[in-house]
Amino acid sequence: MEDIRISRRAWLMGAGAVAAWSASPARALLAQAGDRLPASVEALIGQMTVEEKCGQLTLMAAAWAGGAANALNPISATATFDEQLAQVRTGRLTGVFNGNGAEMARRMQTVAMREQRLKVPLLFAADIIHGFRTVFPMPLAEAGSFDADLAERTARAAAVEASAAGIDWTFAPMVDIARDQRWGRGIEGAGEDLLLGKVMADARVRGFQGRRGLTADDAVAACAKHFAAYGAAEAGLDYNTVDISERTLRETYFPPFQSAFAAGAPTTMASFNELSGVPATANPWLLDTILRKEWGFGGLVVSDYTGDEELIAHGFAADAREATKLAFLAGVDMSMQSGFYIKHLPDLVAKGEVPMARLDQAVRRVLALKAQLGLFDDPFRRIDPRREKQRVRTAAHLKLSREAGARSIVMLKNDGDLLPLAKSGKKIALIGPFVQGQRELIGTWNVYGSDAEAVDLLTGVRAAVTDPSLVTAVDGSGITDAIPGGIEAAVIAASQADVVLLAIGESQRMSGEAQSRVDIGIPQAQLDLAQAVLATGKPTVVLLRNGRAMVLEKPVLDARAILVTWFLGSQSGPATADILFGDMSPSARLPVSFPYSTGQQPYYYAHKTTGRPNPPGPLAEYKARYREGPSAARFPFGHGLTYGRIAYSDLDLGGGRLNTDGALKVRARITNSGTRAATEVVQLYIHDVAASITRPVRELKAFQRVALAPGESKIVEFTLRADDLRFIGTQNRPTVEPGSFRIWVAPSAEADGVNGSFVLA
Numbered sequence: 001m002e003d004i005r006i007s008r009r010a011w012l013m014g015a016g017a018v019a020a021w022s023a024s025p026a027r028a029l030l031a032q033a034g035d036r037l038p039a040s041v042e043a044l045i046g047q048m049t050v051e052e053k054c055g056q057l058t059l060m061a062a063a064w065a066g067g068a069a070n071a072l073n074p075i076s077a078t079a080t081f082d083e084q085l086a087q088v089r090t091g092r093l094t095g096v097f098n099g100n101g102a103e104m105a106r107r108m109q110t111v112a113m114r115e116q117r118l119k120v121p122l123l124f125a126a127d128i129i130h131g132f133r134t135v136f137p138m139p140l141a142e143a144g145s146f147d148a149d150l151a152e153r154t155a156r157a158a159a160v161e162a163s164a165a166g167i168d169w170t171f172a173p174m175v176d177i178a179r180d181q182r183w184g185r186g187i188e189g190a191g192e193d194l195l196l197g198k199v200m201a202d203a204r205v206r207g208f209q210g211r212r213g214l215t216a217d218d219a220v221a222a223c224a225k226h227f228a229a230y231g232a233a234e235a236g237l238d239y240n241t242v243d244i245s246e247r248t249l250r251e252t253y254f255p256p257f258q259s260a261f262a263a264g265a266p267t268t269m270a271s272f273n274e275l276s277g278v279p280a281t282a283n284p285w286l287l288d289t290i291l292r293k294e295w296g297f298g299g300l301v302v303s304d305y306t307g308d309e310e311l312i313a314h315g316f317a318a319d320a321r322e323a324t325k326l327a328f329l330a331g332v333d334m335s336m337q338s339g340f341y342i343k344h345l346p347d348l349v350a351k352g353e354v355p356m357a358r359l360d361q362a363v364r365r366v367l368a369l370k371a372q373l374g375l376f377d378d379p380f381r382r383i384d385p386r387r388e389k390q391r392v393r394t395a396a397h398l399k400l401s402r403e404a405g406a407r408s409i410v411m412l413k414n415d416g417d418l419l420p421l422a423k424s425g426k427k428i429a430l431i432g433p434f435v436q437g438q439r440e441l442i443g444t445w446n447v448y449g450s451d452a453e454a455v456d457l458l459t460g461v462r463a464a465v466t467d468p469s470l471v472t473a474v475d476g477s478g479i480t481d482a483i484p485g486g487i488e489a490a491v492i493a494a495s496q497a498d499v500v501l502l503a504i505g506e507s508q509r510m511s512g513e514a515q516s517r518v519d520i521g522i523p524q525a526q527l528d529l530a531q532a533v534l535a536t537g538k539p540t541v542v543l544l545r546n547g548r549a550m551v552l553e554k555p556v557l558d559a560r561a562i563l564v565t566w567f568l569g570s571q572s573g574p575a576t577a578d579i580l581f582g583d584m585s586p587s588a589r590l591p592v593s594f595p596y597s598t599g600q601q602p603y604y605y606a607h608k609t610t611g612r613p614n615p616p617g618p619l620a621e622y623k624a625r626y627r628e629g630p631s632a633a634r635f636p637f638g639h640g641l642t643y644g645r646i647a648y649s650d651l652d653l654g655g656g657r658l659n660t661d662g663a664l665k666v667r668a669r670i671t672n673s674g675t676r677a678a679t680e681v682v683q684l685y686i687h688d689v690a691a692s693i694t695r696p697v698r699e700l701k702a703f704q705r706v707a708l709a710p711g712e713s714k715i716v717e718f719t720l721r722a723d724d725l726r727f728i729g730t731q732n733r734p735t736v737e738p739g740s741f742r743i744w745v746a747p748s749a750e751a752d753g754v755n756g757s758f759v760l761a
Helices: 002-023 026-034 039-047 050-055 067-071 081-089 102-115 139-143 148-164 184-188 194-209 246-253 255-262 284-294 310-314 320-330 340-350 356-372 385-391 395-406 457-464 486-495 524-534 572-580
Strands: 058-061 095-097 123-126 223-227 267-270 300-302 410-414 428-431 471-474 499-505 540-545 561-564 633-635 646-652 663-672 678-688 699-708 713-721 739-746 754-760
Touching: 039 356, 050 340, 050 356, 081 102, 102 385, 123 356, 139 148, 139 184, 139 194, 148 194, 148 385, 148 395, 194 255, 194 699, 223 255, 223 284, 246 255, 255 267, 267 284, 284 320, 300 356, 310 320, 320 340, 320 356, 340 356, 395 572, 428 457, 428 486, 457 471, 457 499, 457 572, 471 486, 486 524, 499 524, 524 540, 561 572, 646 739, 646 754, 663 678, 663 699, 663 739, 678 713, 699 713
Parallel strands: 058 095, 095 123, 223 267, 267 300, 428 471, 428 499, 499 540, 540 561
Antiparallel strands: 410 561, 646 663, 663 713, 678 699, 678 739, 739 754
């Protein structure tokens, strides 16, 4: 009976999907893609066999790939390189991803152009998440710069290098909002905030694709991922169920995708997770109703790695054939890695279960992307082994990596102005599992860069000081395990030093895909090391290595200074030294809230008040708080110190009245009374006091990076319009409602700064 039930369900869903697709405005969708196709390319569709069409929808991992690429995805059957060349000859493969450079691409493309019947160029894709051979800070770290220009420049450099190696398409940027720090994959995004997520999505798309159009030989097509709400996985467990309201989707998780598409991203990737019971990879509401009909997206949808195959494990499809049908009719144009489309679509089309028009539509979208990339005009435009050597790891790119690294470091604490350190006359002890060696530097999800080409902390510090012999280094402990005699050696080194740099935190493998954690604290072996080092009484700077927000407790909080140094890439050591010794002033801010406890997760600043908020002051009974602590962050979103002394004053809201068709000028004075130059990230937050849908306690609406010389004061001005106050109201429609609003111009999401109120009339 069970098999009959599943079979009947499959028949009903299949028939319903075909009917729904047939009733959709297919001709309009076809025209969107067709308008971008030259007549000669359009004519190819009519010449293709069904199997050749399905080949255009089949993307596989490159058989000729490096060890890093093989390690980053689950083990699955992969053809040999000769077998993939045979698939190219017969038109059964649209391209490969994470391959081994320009020479591999040249050999494959040559076969396509000389030996394939229709000579359709191949598409070469890769995971270029935060750099190619020159590695930049992880995206979450770089988001802390609150600098769209920096994000665009690093994405541009990554594209210049990747395109020189034959790559046409990158599976980036990840634009998922991540509000549970147990989820390791938040390291690939921009953190917890909607505005920052939108700004970074836009910047990274523009950087990857460049300003000269996708036909430029240094442009790569962007892919906004993962559509949608991958970052909302229950309990922060990767790949887990997502069950949230349509309002939350529209208000929080959809907008960064819309920003990426507005910036020109021609592709998107369906997410692994189910969404309110229906996996995203087979979700017609998500991939057709919202993406196609409502937003008018005419580009390509690709599955994530074996995403269509995973419909079976989800319990949504009975077998591979049904999984193929459900994913394809829902709107997934291209299948990655499972091979399901080339295996099962021909028979589904032959039996009338998938309309030929839907198959042609998907093929047209693939060919449109190839045409946009200029591959029909010159299939080898990005394939040049000589150019590959010239464009990678250039002096300019390494300089940019160092700049981006320094501008991503967040200073949480600096008691007594311990930092910056003097470059001479001081004995410095570097202690911890992250102080030396070409390891744990570049972070997760880098296919082509390596720690072996990165610069470690010890090298960076010794290069910065006048007498390198005064710098010593001791590991003290492993990342999760004690080292025999390690703490004793660390205590001796600390006792003999004038200042200690204690580098502790997470390994690269503790963040990233499939690296969810039940405890986001520092491993006990390192806490024991920190306890012993701090007991010496020597001034200590904690250099936190991490890929997520972390719980910081004693003894770490007893350190005089704390820097969040993330995974900074190729120039990790020099970038950190630039901040430590004052060659650059820290200017980054936290893109995620650092909680008091793991048990607070998911925690994010833009939460609701509830009907029983705890009043200011001590914890009260029968209020929305935990027994053990406040419903707040230890270090909130937006927090970060500088080497200046920054004060906020003189809030000016004009008349405090905003008309629906007007603008409100918001001004505040920002003063640096210190003796060092500083860059302050000035943030504007609002709270809608009473609305038809309850609103968050604060929402970031604008920010500015403001450079201040010692003793300088500047008036910072923001412009608020009614549209900035828009939210998703009843009926899940955007609305703006008159009423009272609180406003803060402040250095973080939980700081008072200067604040007041205004009225929207």
